[in-house]
Amino acid sequence: MSLVTHINPESLPASPAFSQAVRVSSAADTIYVGGQNGIDASGQLVGPTLKEQSRQALTNVRACLLAAGADLENIVKWTMFVADGEPVRDGYEAFLEIWGARTAPPPAITVLTVAAFARPGVLCEIEAIAAVPATSPQG
Secondary structure (H helix, E strand, C coil): CCCEEEECCCCCCCCCCCECEEEECCCEEEEEEEEECCECCCCCECCCCHHHHHHHHHHHHHHHHHHCCCCHHHEEEEEEEEECCCCHHHHHHHHHHHHCCCCCCCCEEEEEEECCCCCCCCCEEEEEEEEEECCCCCC
């Protein structure tokens, strides 16, 4: 039995960028990745555009997942917060670039626009929830 089932009802539009719903069986460890911005390892914004910052934020999400023993295909849900007035499509395009040629179905998604972020110049924040096969508790 699969740990994760991607659900795309025929009554809803299909998208290469997201699944409509994702079911995770109980034999999973869940990884919650806190909101990542488009900053590099030195804490500097990578660029002035939503696409550049989204690409870096997704790279940061992936770094967190790899450190937790997972990868992008383990994401079951991601949420993208975008500064009001920014072209949300650029965030989707960045996701598709980072997702690459993976054959796994894409995760479910929620995109929200917000008035502003605490740090000037930040245009997006991305958080994710991933599911991996359960491991024994670590002590």
